[in-house]
Amino acid sequence: MAANNLSAVIETHGSAVKLLRNSKIGMYVYPVVAAEFSNWRSEQVAWRKSAVLFDQTHHMDELIVEGPDSAAFLEYVGVNSFANFDLNRAKHFVPVTPAGNVIGDMIIFREREDKFVLVGRAPTANWVRFQQAIGKWKVRLTHDPRSDSRPDGKAIYRTHYRFQIQGPDANKIFDKLNGGPVPDIKFFHVDWIKIGTRRVQALRHGMAGAPGLEVWGPYADKHYIQSTILEAARDIGVDLALVGSRAYSTNTLESGWIPSPLPAIYTGGGMLAEYRDWLGADSYEATGSIGGSFVSDDIEDYYVNPFELGYGFYVGWKKKDFIGKDALLKMKDEKHRKKVTLEWNRDDLLKVVASAFEDGTPYKWIDFPQPNYASTNADLLLNGNKPAGISMFNGYSFNERCMLSLGVVDDDIRIGDQLTLIWGEPEPTGKTSTEPHRQAEIRVKVAPTPYAREARENYADSWRTKSAT
Amino acid sequence: MAHKNLEDVLKAAKNPVDLLRNSRIGAYVYPVVPAEFSNWRDEQAAWRKSCVLFDQSHHMVDLYIKGPDALKLLSNLAINSFANFPVDRAKQFIPCSYSGHVIGDGILFHLEKNNLVFVGRAPSANWIQFHAETGKYRVTIKKDDRSPSNPKGNAVKRISYRFQIQGPNAWQVIEKLNGKKVPEIKFFHMGAIRIKGQRVRALRHGMAGAPGLEIWGPYKEREKIREAILAAGEEFGIAQVGSRAYATNTLESGWIPSPLPAVYTDERMKKYRKWLPAGSYEATGSLAGSFVSDNIEDYYVTPYEIGYGPFVKFDHEFIGREALEKIAGKPHRRKVTFAWNGEDVTKAFGSLFTGTEEEHYKYIDLPLSNYASSSFDKIVDKNGKVVGASMFAGYSYNERSMLSLGIVDPNVQLGDEVTLVWGEPDGGTRKTTVERHKQLNIRATVSAVPYSKFVRETYAAGWRTGT
Numbered sequence: 001m002a003a004n005n006l007s008a009v010i011e012t013h014g015s016a017v018k019l020l021r022n023s024k025i026g027m028y029v030y031p032v033v034a035a036e037f038s039n040w041r042s043e044q045v046a047w048r049k050s051a052v053l054f055d056q057t058h059h060m061d062e063l064i065v066e067g068p069d070s071a072a073f074l075e076y077v078g079v080n081s082f083a084n085f086d087l088n089r090a091k092h093f094v095p096v097t098p099a100g101n102v103i104g105d106m107i108i109f110r111e112r113e114d115k116f117v118l119v120g121r122a123p124t125a126n127w128v129r130f131q132q133a134i135g136k137w138k139v140r141l142t143h144d145p146r147s148d149s150r151p152d153g154k155a156i157y158r159t160h161y162r163f164q165i166q167g168p169d170a171n172k173i174f175d176k177l178n179g180g181p182v183p184d185i186k187f188f189h190v191d192w193i194k195i196g197t198r199r200v201q202a203l204r205h206g207m208a209g210a211p212g213l214e215v216w217g218p219y220a221d222k223h224y225i226q227s228t229i230l231e232a233a234r235d236i237g238v239d240l241a242l243v244g245s246r247a248y249s250t251n252t253l254e255s256g257w258i259p260s261p262l263p264a265i266y267t268g269g270g271m272l273a274e275y276r277d278w279l280g281a282d283s284y285e286a287t288g289s290i291g292g293s294f295v296s297d298d299i300e301d302y303y304v305n306p307f308e309l310g311y312g313f314y315v316g317w318k319k320k321d322f323i324g325k326d327a328l329l330k331m332k333d334e335k336h337r338k339k340v341t342l343e344w345n346r347d348d349l350l351k352v353v354a355s356a357f358e359d360g361t362p363y364k365w366i367d368f369p370q371p372n373y374a375s376t377n378a379d380l381l382l383n384g385n386k387p388a389g390i391s392m393f394n395g396y397s398f399n400e401r402c403m404l405s406l407g408v409v410d411d412d413i414r415i416g417d418q419l420t421l422i423w424g425e426p427e428p429t430g431k432t433s434t435e436p437h438r439q440a441e442i443r444v445k446v447a448p449t450p451y452a453r454e455a456r457e458n459y460a461d462s463w464r465t466k467s468a469t
Numbered sequence: 470m471a472h473k474n475l476e477d478v479l480k481a482a483k484n485p486v487d488l489l490r491n492s493r494i495g496a497y498v499y500p501v502v503p504a505e506f507s508n509w510r511d512e513q514a515a516w517r518k519s520c521v522l523f524d525q526s527h528h529m530v531d532l533y534i535k536g537p538d539a540l541k542l543l544s545n546l547a548i549n550s551f552a553n554f555p556v557d558r559a560k561q562f563i564p565c566s567y568s569g570h571v572i573g574d575g576i577l578f579h580l581e582k583n584n585l586v587f588v589g590r591a592p593s594a595n596w597i598q599f600h601a602e603t604g605k606y607r608v609t610i611k612k613d614d615r616s617p618s619n620p621k622g623n624a625v626k627r628i629s630y631r632f633q634i635q636g637p638n639a640w641q642v643i644e645k646l647n648g649k650k651v652p653e654i655k656f657f658h659m660g661a662i663r664i665k666g667q668r669v670r671a672l673r674h675g676m677a678g679a680p681g682l683e684i685w686g687p688y689k690e691r692e693k694i695r696e697a698i699l700a701a702g703e704e705f706g707i708a709q710v711g712s713r714a715y716a717t718n719t720l721e722s723g724w725i726p727s728p729l730p731a732v733y734t735d736e737r738m739k740k741y742r743k744w745l746p747a748g749s750y751e752a753t754g755s756l757a758g759s760f761v762s763d764n765i766e767d768y769y770v771t772p773y774e775i776g777y778g779p780f781v782k783f784d785h786e787f788i789g790r791e792a793l794e795k796i797a798g799k800p801h802r803r804k805v806t807f808a809w810n811g812e813d814v815t816k817a818f819g820s821l822f823t824g825t826e827e828e829h830y831k832y833i834d835l836p837l838s839n840y841a842s843s844s845f846d847k848i849v850d851k852n853g854k855v856v857g858a859s860m861f862a863g864y865s866y867n868e869r870s871m872l873s874l875g876i877v878d879p880n881v882q883l884g885d886e887v888t889l890v891w892g893e894p895d896g897g898t899r900k901t902t903v904e905r906h907k908q909l910n911i912r913a914t915v916s917a918v919p920y921s922k923f924v925r926e927t928y929a930a931g932w933r934t935g936t
């Protein structure tokens with residue numbers, strides 16, 4: 001009989017590492033949105049120099065949590081303090097395992113006293129659903145999974161459309177749309193603005209130091225809202241670029257968020273063993289992939305804790321209880337790896353590119369602008385010959401004219417240090433996203449997060465900036 | 470005011486060259502099919518080493534032509550002979566303008582008596598449709614346009630699905646599907662196989678020297694048929710090919726998919742230009758590359774130049790015959806493959822990491838490097854003289870080389886080193902696919918068509934090999 005839950009799938013494959021490193025799921029796709037609207041270089045430039053429209057309708061799960069216990073339930077599941085969580089605010093919601101390792105993250109919006117909307121990758125949505133299933137909370141959940149990775153001509157339906165308008169000229173567009181200055185929404189606060197005949201909710205967000213808004217509403221309004229935004233930009237002469245799926249995920253290289261930590265749920269007994277039985281064989285956790293040169297027999301070596309990702313200051317220590325509290329309390333004052341940006345060496349990169357034009361086995365192809373080849377990436381970083389960290393998310397930035405990656409490095413590594421990133425996998429795996437290749441050594445320079453100076457200096461004081469020093 | 474037709478659009482533009490070189494339509498997309506199933510390197514390797522499934526259901530126009538005058542109409546438009554074209558035969562149909570320049574090409578299937586379908590890019594389909602509607606032919610036309618380039622999550626519908634099973638193991642997959650030996654079908658003849666107990670029509674095709682089939686049927690059966698092919702193909706290493714790798718297969722086999730339709734000039738074509746809508750391929754398409762001339766006719770090619778000389782048959786009347794008769798025996802530019810110098814290609818990539826706008830070379834996207842619906846890059850000899858043009862470019866993992874297909878002057882020899890000028894002058898045109906850049910000279914070796922030694926030595930004798 002076919003394995004019908006994650007526990008059985010792991011057993012079939014021998015271990016979680018074997019399962020994930022040999023996953024056949026293919027690339028982690030940003031679905032439905034066109035690959036390029038203009039070209040990915042110009043689209044990247046637009047978020048730095050004019051304005052962009054990100055279509056975030058399709059690549060994230062959405063989970064609605066409603067009911068009298070909603071706030072208490074989510075406070076228990078996530079590490080975050082809800083002390084300041086007024087209506088019409090958003091937070092960066094991070095749940096950890098009882099052992100204190102990160103499961104994932106989602107943006108959480110408080111729409112009503114008793115209603116929250118969570119948006120992000122599947123692992124957090126799944127974990128929240130599980131907690132509801134095993135708990136006795138008075139909450140009701142509605143789960144809208146991300147769009148099909150390969151719709152292949154089939155119609156796609158979501159509950160909501162979701163757009164971000166970002167960049168230095170974004171405000172001009174909002175003012176035009178709103179028929180006057182938009183309310184001065186604070187960072188990660190939500191208010192209502194006018195788009196055409198609709199009043200829509202808008203979250204103040206920002207990227208690369210410039211202001212921006214995220215707006216959402218019923219999926220049926222998507223076309224109307226998008227064309228109204230484009231028309232407003234045209235009317236005031238703002239060069240608003242639609243960003244395609246090839247450029248989209250690289251924006252985080254400049255701003256410093258790591259989208260793809262491995263959910264730390266493959267080990268642990270009790271609640272976690274039960275979770276693995278609960279998770280379907282077709283879940284993200286059972287089908288996802290790990291790619292990269294970092295290989296360990298122990299899946300726990302791929303886990304990260306919230307301190308390492310720069311989320312330490314989210315933790316609501318004053319909360320009576322939440323999953324992972326004890327573990328985090330113990331970890332709190334220990335030394336932690338820290339999040340950094342890595343700047344890849346040009347000559348070493350070109351050696352990889354050049355191998356595509358030579359006979360023999362080439363180095364692993366570096367796809368531009370998004371070289372990731374798994375849902376979770378783990379490339380080994382060496383300081384001399386000594387392991388010094390893991391590179392976790394790659395991307396080329398035309399704005400910085402540089403290949404960058406985000407990762408975690410040992411506490412004693414300093415900005416400006418040179419490390420070596422091992423690119424490519426040591427042995428052939430079952431992943432369909434990798435061609436036969438050999439490994440390359442790529443020198444990388446440790447740089448701050450966010451990498452973009454504008455983002456670093458002007459971005460709202462937040463987790464992005466609380467990292468390496 | 471919005472323009473109604475191509476003639477209006479051209480009147481408003483300075484020059485057709487200027488219009489097309491600055492088209493805002495974006496990249497020429499191979500729609501709907503996922504970008505990659507596995508990864509484009511392995512997908513390319515599979516058509517050489519095991520077998521592949523191409524999903525051709527979306528990127529071509531299907532034009533159904535029915536009626537007692539269907540063959541007469543098509544014969545009047547084609548350089549090809551219709552002398553030996555019974556039912557269950559297909560041919561590469563090539564229409565020319567009155568001046569003897571190529572309008573396009575595609576595959577014409579003789580499905581039944583008085584019932585044919587043309588499958589290919591829009592320009593040939595439009596030209597056939599125009600003559601069907603405006604000429605005195607007893608025909609009816611049904612056009613099934615290609616799928617939208619950006620479906621935006623909406624359902625996509627075609628009349629037919631269209632698959633190819635190709636590669637060295639293709640025939641084994643086909644026979645396994647069929648449940649028994651498939652009787653020999655000659656190249657470009659049609660037959661049928663059985664899939665899941667159902668009769669499916671098939672065109673004998675081939676790739677890399679191995680026989681393959683193109684099959685089609687009602688679109689709603691696409692899933693079922695695909696699943697059957699993948700299941701049968703598993704043991705033979707079948708790989709689905711995504712839209713990133715798909716179009717690059719031609720670099721190894723030598724067909725140029727994208728000649729500029731020769732419709733923008735000539736009084737005799739004016740009626741057609743007034744018929745062609747302002748939203749047509751011809752009015753919205755784009756032209757890219759380093760070759761720039763004020764005269765759009767400099768971008769036209771004759772059938773002789775792109776390897777269709779053997780197809781030109783003066784055994785019938787057809788549009789363009791007079792012009793072609795005049796040039797038939799003369800020397801022509803001819804089709805070749807350009808193998809790009811790897812160091813120079815790497816140099817183009819190097820500019821991604823150096824710095825400034827002034828230093829940036831036009832990005833070479835792998836594996837498909839075109840950035841317009843028609844491409845025209847200058848080929849220059851060692852004396853600086855323009856001796857040809859590169860017309861379709863991309864990377865072949867099988868050959869570990871950037872390759873492009875194009876044409877060269879008669880005196881250029883195989884093995885000659887030439888320079889391909891990559892990128893557009895003056896920082897680039899206003900096409901949305903173009904970031905500001907400077908031009909780069911890339912060394913290239915003039916090579917045979919098909920490039921692949923394997924293909925060249927084993928492919929069915931025909932236009933590809935010029936025999």
